[in-house]
Amino acid sequence: MITSQKDLYVCFIDYVKAFDCVKHDKLLELIQGLDIDGKVLRLIRNMYYGQKAAIRIKGELGEWVCIQKGVRQGCIQSPDLFNLYMKKPLRQ
16 A cells, blocks of 8 residues: 555535525625626626515514525525635635
């Protein structure tokens, strides 16, 4: 058996939690740096910016809050957007 003395780095990602941690402003910065067509960039921006949500409990609607993090779970674009977001930190 041949052995070599090299460092090994392992990264485990909990994708359920990780998808919720994607910051929208940072994601758009990364996408803008990729020279992507303006129409695609506008579509992604419109899909994520300006989102608001409120929780309804027993018929009463709570306070509206802005959503500034997370990609949409179940959306066909989410894995690709997440991979773009994680590309830079994983290469360092």
